[in-house]
Amino acid sequence: MEIVYVYTKKRSEFGRQCNFSDRPAELHVDILPDPTLAGNFIERNPCDMPIQCVQEMSEHEVNTERFATETRGINHVEGGWPKDVNPQEMEQTMRYRKKVEKDENYVNTLLQLGSLMEHCIKQNNAIDIYEEYFGEEEDVIEGTEEPPSAKTINVFRDPNEIKRTATSLSWHPDGGRKLAISYSSLEFQHGSKEMSFDSYIWDLENPNKPEMTLKPVSPLVCLEYNPKDSHILVGGCYNGQIAYWDTRKGSQPVEMSTVEHSHRDPVYKVIWLQSKTGTECFSTSTDGQVLWWDIRKMSEPTEKLVLDLSKKGNLDSSLGAISLEFETTMPTKFMVGTEQGMVVSCNRKAKTPGEKIVCTYSGHHGPIYALQRNPFFPKNFLTVGDWTARIWSEDIKESSIMWTKYHMAYLTDGCWSPIRPSVFFTTKTDGTLDVWDFLFKQNDPTLSVKVCDEALYSLRVQDNGRFLACGSHLGTATLLEISSGLSTLQRNEKALATAMFERETKREKILEARHREMRLKERSRSEQGKEEDAKDGDTEENPEDLVAQAEKTFFEIIEAERRKNEEEEQKIQAEMSKVGKEEKEDSEEKEIDEMEVRISFC
Amino acid sequence: MAEVEETLKRIQNQKGVQGIIIVNAEGIPIKTTLDNPTTVQYAGLIHQLVIKARSTVRDMDPQNDLTFLRIRSKKNEIMVAPDKEYFLIVIQNPTD
Numbered sequence: 001m002e003i004v005y006v007y008t009k010k011r012s013e014f015g016r017q018c019n020f021s022d023r024p025a026e027l028h029v030d031i032l033p034d035p036t037l038a039g040n041f042i043e044r045n046p047c048d049m050p051i052q053c054v055q056e057m058s059e060h061e062v063n064t065e066r067f068a069t070e071t072r073g074i075n076h077v078e079g080g081w082p083k084d085v086n087p088q089e090m091e092q093t094m095r096y097r098k099k100v101e102k103d104e105n106y107v108n109t110l111l112q113l114g115s116l117m118e119h120c121i122k123q124n125n126a127i128d129i130y131e132e133y134f135g136e137e138e139d140v141i142e143g144t145e146e147p148p149s150a151k152t153i154n155v156f157r158d159p160n161e162i163k164r165t166a167t168s169l170s171w172h173p174d175g176g177r178k179l180a181i182s183y184s185s186l187e188f189q190h191g192s193k194e195m196s197f198d199s200y201i202w203d204l205e206n207p208n209k210p211e212m213t214l215k216p217v218s219p220l221v222c223l224e225y226n227p228k229d230s231h232i233l234v235g236g237c238y239n240g241q242i243a244y245w246d247t248r249k250g251s252q253p254v255e256m257s258t259v260e261h262s263h264r265d266p267v268y269k270v271i272w273l274q275s276k277t278g279t280e281c282f283s284t285s286t287d288g289q290v291l292w293w294d295i296r297k298m299s300e301p302t303e304k305l306v307l308d309l310s311k312k313g314n315l316d317s318s319l320g321a322i323s324l325e326f327e328t329t330m331p332t333k334f335m336v337g338t339e340q341g342m343v344v345s346c347n348r349k350a351k352t353p354g355e356k357i358v359c360t361y362s363g364h365h366g367p368i369y370a371l372q373r374n375p376f377f378p379k380n381f382l383t384v385g386d387w388t389a390r391i392w393s394e395d396i397k398e399s400s401i402m403w404t405k406y407h408m409a410y411l412t413d414g415c416w417s418p419i420r421p422s423v424f425f426t427t428k429t430d431g432t433l434d435v436w437d438f439l440f441k442q443n444d445p446t447l448s449v450k451v452c453d454e455a456l457y458s459l460r461v462q463d464n465g466r467f468l469a470c471g472s473h474l475g476t477a478t479l480l481e482i483s484s485g486l487s488t489l490q491r492n493e494k495a496l497a498t499a500m501f502e503r504e505t506k507r508e509k510i511l512e513a514r515h516r517e518m519r520l521k522e523r524s525r526s527e528q529g530k531e532e533d534a535k536d537g538d539t540e541e542n543p544e545d546l547v548a549q550a551e552k553t554f555f556e557i558i559e560a561e562r563r564k565n566e567e568e569e570q571k572i573q574a575e576m577s578k579v580g581k582e583e584k585e586d587s588e589e590k591e592i593d594e595m596e597v598r599i600s601f602c
Numbered sequence: 603m604a605e606v607e608e609t610l611k612r613i614q615n616q617k618g619v620q621g622i623i624i625v626n627a628e629g630i631p632i633k634t635t636l637d638n639p640t641t642v643q644y645a646g647l648i649h650q651l652v653i654k655a656r657s658t659v660r661d662m663d664p665q666n667d668l669t670f671l672r673i674r675s676k677k678n679e680i681m682v683a684p685d686k687e688y689f690l691i692v693i694q695n696p697t698d
Contacts, residue, residue, distance in 0.1 A: 081630060100632050106688065107606055110624065113683040113690040114609035120670065120681055121616045124696050130674070 003029055148435065148447045149483040153467070154207045158183060158475025160196045166471025168222040169460040173230045176462040178203055178211065179469055181477050184219030184238050186266075186457075199223060199235065201247070204479065215251045216243050221266045228278035234295065236267025236283050244295045257298045263287050269324040274331050282326070286339055288318025290346075305356055307336060307344060319344070325371040327378055333358075335381065337368030343383055343392070361392055363400050370414040370459075376421035376494060380501050384414035389426050389436070393505040398512050401504035404436070405443065413458050419465030419487055421497040427456035427470055435486060439496050447486070451478050618695040620678060625649055625689045632688070644680075648691055652684050 005028065081087045085096050100106055123129075156179070158164060164183040172178035182199040199220045200210035214220070218239040226232040234244040235253075240263035243253035263285035270283040273292075280302075282292045292303035308318040321344075323337035332349045341364035350356040366386035373381040379394045380401075387407045390400035409430040417423040422439040423446075431452045434445035454473040461468040465487040471477045613622060614635060621636040629649040634641040656668040671682040674696070683690040 081628075096630075097632050100626060101603065101606070106632075107603065109685045109688050110606050110690065111609060113685055113688070114606075114613060116670065117681060117683045117690055117692055118609075118613055118616070120672070120683075121613065121619065121692065121694055124679065124694060125617050128696060 146483055146485060148437075148486050150433070150435065150447060150449045150480045150486075151483075152451070152478055153481050154204060154479040156181070156202045156207050156210075156477040156479070159200075159210065160198070160475075162192060162195045163474040164195060164219065165457050165473050166475050166477050168220075168224075168458050169469050169471055169477060170223050170225045170233070171460060171462045171469070173225050173227045176464065176467065177205075179477065179479075180214075180223050180225060180233055181469075181471060182220035182223035182235060183475055184221050184266075186221070195219070201233075202477070212247060213251050214245055214253075216253055217241070217256070222269050224270055224272055224281070226272050226278060228272075232295070234270055234272065234281050236263075236270040236285070238266045240264055240267060240285060240287070242267060242270060242281075242283055242291075242293055242298065244298070255295065255298045257293065258300070261291075261300045263289060263291065265320070268322050271324050271326045273326065274328040282324070282334075284321040284324045284336055286320030286322065288320055290321065290324070290336060303348075305346065307338065307357070309344075309357065309360065322367045322369060323371040325373060325381065327373045329378060335371055335373075337371040337383060337385070339367040341365055341368060341385060343368060343371060343381075345394070359397055361397055361400075363390055363392075363403075364388070366410075369412050372415050374416050374421060375418055377497065377501055382414055382416060382424055384411045384426055387411060389414050389424070391438075391504075393501065393508070396505060396508040396512060398515070399508060401501070401508045402438065402442075409455075412456060413470075415459055415461055417461060417465050417487065418463055419489055421494055422500070423486055425459055425461060425468060427451075427459045429455035431456055431472065433459070433468075433470055433480070435482070437486065439493065439500065449480070451480070452476060613692060616694075620693045620695060622693075623648075623691040625691065627687045636693075644691060644693075648680065648682055649689065652682055652689055656684065 081093070081096070085092045087093060158166070164185045166181050167184050167186060168182045170180045172180070178201055180199070180201045183196075185195060197216055197219045199214045199216070201212040201214065203211040214223075214233070214235070216235060216237055218237040218241065220235040220243075221238055223233060223235040226234070231247045232244060233247070234242060236242055239259075241257050241259060242262060243256040245251075246254050263283070264287040265285045267283050267285045270281055272278075273280040273282060277294075277296075279295045280292065281295065282290060284290045288307050290305040290307065291301035293301050306318050307321055319338040319340050319342065321336045321338050325335040325337070327333075333345065333347055336344045336346065338344060341362060343361040345358045345360070346356050347358050348356070350358075361383075364383060364385040368383050368385040370384040371381065373379075374391075381392050381394070383390050383392065383400070387410060388404050389411055390403040392400045404426075407428060409428040409432075411426050411428055414424060414426040417425065420437070423435065423437045426434045426436065426445075428434070431450055431454055433449045433451050433456065435447040435449075437446040440446050451470055452472050452474075454476075456470050456472050458471040459468065460470075465482070466484075467479060467481055469477050469479050610622060610633070613619060621640075622634065623631055623636065623641055623644055624633040625631050625645045625648070629645055631641045631645040636644070651673075652668070652671060655671055659666050659668045668684055671684065673680040673682075678693055678695045681692045681694065683692075
């Protein structure tokens with residue numbers, strides 16, 4: 001409904017002034033309420049109405065005027081002199097001083113102050129008021145000795161689905177905040193196609209995800225941080241190659257050794273050498289070689305040594321090596337632990353390869369998984385293999401000077417504590433970690449901790465001696481904290497350990513001497529006996545002769561038997577004619593069987 | 603005058619005494635047994651410290667006043683006996 005009101009004006013009236021007049025109201029439109037229209041609408045109930053009851057405030061910024069401050073030092077120059085005295089002039093100052101000294105007030109004051117001062121000086125001289133009685137007693141800890149304990153702090157699990165063994169651990173050289181763990185499967189031909197080759201670097205604070213991944217071409221069996229440069233790591237692979245990484249450059253190895261010149265078996269141990277450039281390392285593997293590398297040029301090893309005891313450099317008769325030992329205080333010597341249970345001590349600086357192998361120590365029944373010199377007594381070293389751990393002295397080559405009892409499980413790794421000379425740690429295949437303190441107890445470990453249910457394969461103590469990490473068969477690395485009693489140097493410990501080592505070494509020396517004497521006696525006795533038998537001729541010279549001898553006697557015996565059987569047959573035939581045919585056949589068969597048995601016996 | 607000398611001599615002869623300085627209220631060293639640069643340095647620094655110490659004591663309690671100030675350091679002990687007009691500073695090596 002349009003509401004329109006039309007205004008009309010005549011054209012002639014345009015421009016004329018308006019004449020307004022009043023008139024009564026007119027109703028133009030009356031719209032009545034129409035309730036049916038309400039059907040087009042819906043009642044809204046309730047209605048939301050926001051209201052606010054807040055003080056009205058306004059924002060203002062204020063800034064104070066800058067107050068300029070300056071730090072200034074004061075240089076003390078003679079001052080305070082009254083205006084008429086010139087401080088540079090000696091005469092004037094002297095005169096002033098003399099004047100002051102004559103002042104009566106001065107004299108009285110000074111006498112009084114003097115006596116007060118004298119009192120204090122004498123006090124000082126009489127007693128030292130800051131004297132410390134009983135000196136510095138730090139070790140009143142005799143009473144607070146807690147039982148030794150090891151606490152698990154963190155567990156790092158292999159993030160891959162298929163778990164691999166944590167074969168080697170290496171602490172970051174600066175402070176040990178990071179741990180590099182190498183993972184691989186050491187079981188022969190057990191690696192499935194989906195097994196990942198990666199090894200990881202973990203940050204101790206974050207056990208959920210490794211900090212960095214290292215991606216080699218073949219799983220790493222051993223991994224070591226460079227003690228001089230904490231960004232460089234070198235690793236030995238399952239296929240025998242060596243590779244090195246720079247953590248600043250990423251996950252791929254910076255360089256790998258060439259396959260032709262590497263090892264032919266998994267590289268079980270690689271150690272950094274002490275060199276000026278800090279880039280030299282050496283590695284060993286069960287193929288019997290020890291190779292020296294410079295990581296700047298990985299195409300070829302700088303030096304090679306074959307662990308052949310006959311000193312001929314023959315790879316076929318060499319010993320496979322599992323562990324390696326190098327002490328930075330003795331840079332020319334190193335030791336190799338072999339699969340055959342022998343420790344070979346070598347000198348790097350020997351002139352001919354034959355002289356490189358100095359001596360061997362045998363005593364283990366199986367591969368030597370760990371080999372380490374005592375950091376405080378480098379002449380003594382620890383070997384871990386088969387079911388025992390043994391401590392040796394360099395001078396005694398016949399046997400170890402101390403050894404643990406035979407355990408129920410294989411021992412897989414061991415190392416000394418860097419803080420306490422008499423403490424060492426070992427891990428076993430039943431998942432226990434043993435802490436031995438031979439000054440405290442020699443027959444049993446001081447502390448035995450069951451770390452996990454699967455076998456533990458590797459162990460590494462951090463340089464501060466408090467933390468240690470052990471790796472297990474399923475790739476779980478556990479970080480443990482050792483109680484302070486086992487990780488702080490006790491009083492007299494070095495002296496006691498020295499005494500113990502010396503005592504054991506002496507005992508072994510005496511035993512060795514006795515053995516030698518006994519052997520000499522026997523030899524001399526057998527030599528005398530041999531002289532008498534020399535007329536009988538040499539019987540046992542070559543193995544070939546022996547074999548020929550054996551064959552001859554063998555055939556002689558057979559001939560004798562056959563002859564006997566023939567004689568018996570003749571006897572039987574004679575009997576046959578007497579007894580009867582059937583019986584003859586039976587007995588013949590029986591005897592033929594007997595003869596056959598007898599012949600087969602010959 | 604002579605008594606002053608005698609007193610100072612007595613103090614100087616005590617065990618461990620390294621030096622004596624007498625300073626007036628304005629910081630001018632009147633008498634000293636040490637060399638000039640050292641004296642000037644001590645006079646200036648100790649003077650300020652004593653003023654500060656005295657004002658501290660008096661701020662806490664206006665009835666109170668500083669009677670003696672001892673600064674013990676690793677190598678020696680500096681003792682100051684203050685007065686309204688003069689300070690007596692003695693440097694001593696305490697018995698060890």
